[in-house]
Amino acid sequence: MLKKLESVECSSILIVEGKDEVSFLDAYIYRHKGLEKSKVQIIDAGGKYGFRQDLADLKDLPGFDSVRRIAIIRDADLSAEQAFQSVSNALQSESLPVPDRPGHFATDETGMITVGIFVTPDNKRSGCLESLLVDIIKSRNLRSCVDEFFKCADKPSRPKQYMLALLSLMEEYCNSIGLAAQKGYFDFTIFDNSEMASFVTTFLQI
Amino acid sequence: MYENLRISNFRGIDELNIDELSRINLFVGANNSGKTSVLEALFLLSGAGNPRLPTSINSFRSLKFVSDNVWRSFFNRMNVSSPIVVNGLEDAVGKKLSISAIADTSDLGEADSHSPNDSDSSSQAGSKATSESSIVGLDLLYEEVDSQAIRRTRSQVFQEKRDVRTRVVEGKVEPKRALFTNDLTITYSEIALRLERMLVDKKDQVLIDVARKLDSSVSGFVLGANGTIFVDTGLSKMLPVQLLGNGMVKLLVVNLNAYEARNGMLLIDEIDNGLHHSSLGLLWKSLIRSTINYDVQIVATTHSYECIKALVDSSEGESVRNMIRVFRTEIADDNINVKVFDRDALTRFIEREWEVR
Numbered sequence: 001m002l003k004k005l006e007s008v009e010c011s012s013i014l015i016v017e018g019k020d021e022v023s024f025l026d027a028y029i030y031r032h033k034g035l036e037k038s039k040v041q042i043i044d045a046g047g048k049y050g051f052r053q054d055l056a057d058l059k060d061l062p063g064f065d066s067v068r069r070i071a072i073i074r075d076a077d078l079s080a081e082q083a084f085q086s087v088s089n090a091l092q093s094e095s096l097p098v099p100d101r102p103g104h105f106a107t108d109e110t111g112m113i114t115v116g117i118f119v120t121p122d123n124k125r126s127g128c129l130e131s132l133l134v135d136i137i138k139s140r141n142l143r144s145c146v147d148e149f150f151k152c153a154d155k156p157s158r159p160k161q162y163m164l165a166l167l168s169l170m171e172e173y174c175n176s177i178g179l180a181a182q183k184g185y186f187d188f189t190i191f192d193n194s195e196m197a198s199f200v201t202t203f204l205q206i
Numbered sequence: 207m208y209e210n211l212r213i214s215n216f217r218g219i220d221e222l223n224i225d226e227l228s229r230i231n232l233f234v235g236a237n238n239s240g241k242t243s244v245l246e247a248l249f250l251l252s253g254a255g256n257p258r259l260p261t262s263i264n265s266f267r268s269l270k271f272v273s274d275n276v277w278r279s280f281f282n283r284m285n286v287s288s289p290i291v292v293n294g295l296e297d298a299v300g301k302k303l304s305i306s307a308i309a310d311t312s313d314l315g316e317a318d319s320h321s322p323n324d325s326d327s328s329s330q331a332g333s334k335a336t337s338e339s340s341i342v343g344l345d346l347l348y349e350e351v352d353s354q355a356i357r358r359t360r361s362q363v364f365q366e367k368r369d370v371r372t373r374v375v376e377g378k379v380e381p382k383r384a385l386f387t388n389d390l391t392i393t394y395s396e397i398a399l400r401l402e403r404m405l406v407d408k409k410d411q412v413l414i415d416v417a418r419k420l421d422s423s424v425s426g427f428v429l430g431a432n433g434t435i436f437v438d439t440g441l442s443k444m445l446p447v448q449l450l451g452n453g454m455v456k457l458l459v460v461n462l463n464a465y466e467a468r469n470g471m472l473l474i475d476e477i478d479n480g481l482h483h484s485s486l487g488l489l490w491k492s493l494i495r496s497t498i499n500y501d502v503q504i505v506a507t508t509h510s511y512e513c514i515k516a517l518v519d520s521s522e523g524e525s526v527r528n529m530i531r532v533f534r535t536e537i538a539d540d541n542i543n544v545k546v547f548d549r550d551a552l553t554r555f556i557e558r559e560w561e562v563r
Contacts, residue, residue, distance in 0.1 A: 004559040046558045057554055060545050062561055065538050 008063035010041040014071045014203070015058070017047040021073065021129060023178025024186075029200065032188040040204060052090040059094060070096070070115045071203040073196070075128035080119045087117050103199055105206065114206055118199040129196075130159040133177055134166065136190045142169045207503045208248065208471070212293040215282045216305075217243035220541045226548075228531040229497045230490075232477075232517055233507045234563040235535035240542040241507040242267075244535070245386065245473040248505055251292045251303050252384035252471055255348030257361040257372035260305070266388055266475070272365050277307060277341040286341060296382070300351040308364055309339040342366075350379055383470025387463050388479075397455075398433035400462040405429060409465060412499075416457050416492045420485065421450060427458075452480045457489060464496035470503070477506040478513040486516035494526055514562055518552045532562060 014029075016022055022044045029035050029042070045054035051074065058064060072091075076083045084102045091098045097106040097115045102123035105116035121132035134143065146165045150157040157165075167174045167185070174180050191197050211224040218240050233241040246263040253259040260280060261272065269276060278284040286307035294301045343364025350357045359377035363370065404410050410427060417424040423439040427447070430436055435458075436444035447455060456479070464472055478486060496502055508514065514532055521530045532547040547555070547562060555562050 006561045048557070049554055053554070057551065057558075057560070060534075060547065060551070060555075062534070062536060062563070065536075065543075 005043065005061065008041065008043075008058075008061050008067055010038060011066055012040040012069040012071075012203070012206075013067055014040055014042045014073065014200070015045050015055075016042065016073050017045055017051070017054075017075070019044050020176045020178035023176075024129065024133075024181040025073075025200070027181035027184075027186075028188055028191065028197075029204070033201075033204070035204060051087060052093060055090045055094055055096075068113055069203065069206050070113070071118065071200070072116070073118045073120060073129075073199075076119045076121065076123075076126050077128065078126050080122075080124055080126065083119045084117060084123075087119075091115060091117075103195060105202070116199065116203055118196055120196060122195050127159050130163040130177060132191075132194060132196060133186060134159070134163060136187050136194075137163075137166055137180070138185055138187050139166070139169060142166060145169065208294050208296045210295050211244070211248060211251075212291070213244065213247045214291045215285065215288050216247055216280065216290045216292065217282065218542060219243055219247075220282050222535075222542050222544060224533060224544055224546075226531055226546050227503075227505075229503055229529035230494065230517070230521075230531070231503075231505045232514065232530070232532045233505070233535060234509070234514065234532060236537070236563075237509075239535040239537055241535050242475050244533075245475055245505060245507065247292045248294070248471065249384055249386045249473055250305075251294050251301055252382040254301075254350070254379040254381035255303065255346045255359040255361045255374075256381060257344075257346055257363040257374070260344050260346075260363055261370055263386070266386060272370055274341045277344060277365075280305065280344065281307065298352060302349045302351075304347045306345045306347075307341045308343040308345050308362060310342060348379060383467060384473065385463055385467040385470070386473040386475075387459075388475035392459060392463075394435075395433050397459055397462060398429055398435060400466050401427060401435055401458075402429055404462060404465050407465075412465075412492070412495070413458060413461055416461055416488065417450075417454060419488050420454055420457060424450075453482060453485050456480045457485065457492065460489060461492050461496065464493060464502050464504070465500055467502050468500035472502050472504045474504065474506040476508060478508050478510045483510070483512040483516070486510075486513050487520050490517045490520035494520060494529070497529065498526075509563065511561075511563060514552065515556055518549060518556060521549060534563060 014025060016025065022042050025042050029040065030037055043058065045051065045058060047054065072087055074083055074087060080102065088098045097108040097113060099106040099115065099117050102117050102119045105114050107114040120129045121127045143166065146162060149165055163177060164175065167180055170185055172183060174183060174185065180186060207229065208227050210227060213219050213222045218238065222240065224244065233244055235241050249263060250259050264276065278286055281290060290305040292303045343362055345362050347360045348358060357379045359379045360375040361373065362375060363372045404413065414424060414426055421439065424437055425440065426438045428436045428444060435447040437447045437450060438444050447458060481489060493504055497504055517530055521527050527549045530549050532552055534545045535542055552562060
């Protein structure tokens with residue numbers, strides 16, 4: 001029986017919540033930045049049971065004992081501060097080092113494990129990864145059409161819905177940011193200038 | 207029921223602590239990560255110093271001779287300068303088995319002889335060795351401590367010329383009923399004997415219920431004079447049970463063993479061997495029923511993810527969900543560690559499609 005996650009294979013792991021985030025970062029890190037898959041493993045922590053439980057369970061995966069560097073990327077949702085605090089609490093309860101603020105890294109006293117947290121879209125605003133990606137989608141000129149669409153419907157344009165509407169205008173059927181990233185619909189040269197890309201780059205260089 | 211186990215210097219295990227043992231315990235992990243050694247350690251401890259058990263556990267591994275190297279192979283890294291120690295807490299009784307290597311037989315006195323081919327799969331279990339001296343046997347010291355008393359027994363198993371001999375040096379402690387099984391340890395004559403006991407005790411309805419779930423035509427088992435087990439499937443003549451397939455035989459054997467191990471412990475190596483994954487739920491449901499009805503603690507090993515999932519799926523009831531534990535043994539830094547999963551953790555891992563083994 002083939003499973004989504006067999007084991008922790010790398011000493012550097014990047015933990016996200018959701019398979020779309022995995023696909024997006026897969027395209028960015030391995031394809032755009034050209035990093036070998038053996039250097040860093042992107043792991044979908046699920047999210048159904050809460051990050052604290054997900055992190056505790058991740059530690060029980062085969063191979064986790066060899067992990068030395070952990071980057072955690074999660075959505076701010078309503079509050080970047082609350083999201084950061086929630087991840088910090090989970091790290092603390094698992095006796096892992098806690099960065100003093102989002103976008104930063106912390107190393108434990110033994111120097112064995114380094115952990116960083118990034119809260120999308122930019123460690124400050126509420127929102128999610130999609131909030132960041134609307135600025136790097138290749139058909140940005142279509143945004144005015146999507147703006148009109150939500151205005152006509154008289155509905156608030158939440159980031160995830162807004163992104164879906166944008167993706168529905170792509171040449172090929174695409175219903176997720178993960179698929180969009182794999183199809184090359186995002187301009188990663190623009191994304192390179194984002195705080196999130198800077199965080200990921202720093203992590204890959206530790 | 208054993209609640210915990212401490213093993214040191216045994217086989218591939220340097221030091222290993224296992225807590226949270228429950229009614230049904232399934233050990234998983236890579237090859238050579240110590241799963242079978244844990245079963246063997248429990249078997250030796252349950253034997254209360256039975257000196258025949260060390261050669262029995264070797265014969266379960268198809269190792270049916272003794273030699274200096276074979277005696278040393280009981281010890282971690284063949285280091286005979288320290289004893290093997292197995293500790294366990296069972297129903298508020300602390301149990302400890304220490305095994306040391308014997309370097310010579312000059313002062314061993316009277317002894318019983320047995321062949322190392324004689325595997326004793328049910329337990330009723332000198333001079334100090336150095337790394338240079340030739341090892342000819344094992345010295346077993348077993349102690350039990352509870353609030354009332356300390357009981358101890360000391361015994362030896364050793365090679366003398368071409369025979370393997372055993373002797374009890376001092377004391378006698380009643381062993382725990384324990385049964386160690388794998389596909390190599392049981393013969394059809396033993397199966398027949400166990401069925402006979404179940405038939406005499408009028409407990410065979412359990413077997414019929416299990417068998418009917420695999421083949422609804424089964425209505426009963428009969429023991430032939432020569433030990434053949436016949437099964438009634440409604441045909442004009444009864445059939446030898448082997449003709450109903452390995453799966454039927456396996457389920458029959460597992461349930462016979464569970465009854466044989468009543469009020470004790472059943473140790474099953476590679477429990478899923480010979481069973482199609484669709485029958486694993488049936489296997490676990492029948493074992494869960496046995497552990498309740500017969501007060502049996504089960505410790506098994508597997509490599510199969512389906513087997514773990516079947517255990518989780520078969521233990522949904524409120525009264526049984528806390529009865530299961532899965533332990534993953536893994537090698538790290540030249541030692542063996544263990545991770546424990548309760549049913550809630552297993553459910554989360556399976557739901558996320560994460561590896562447990």
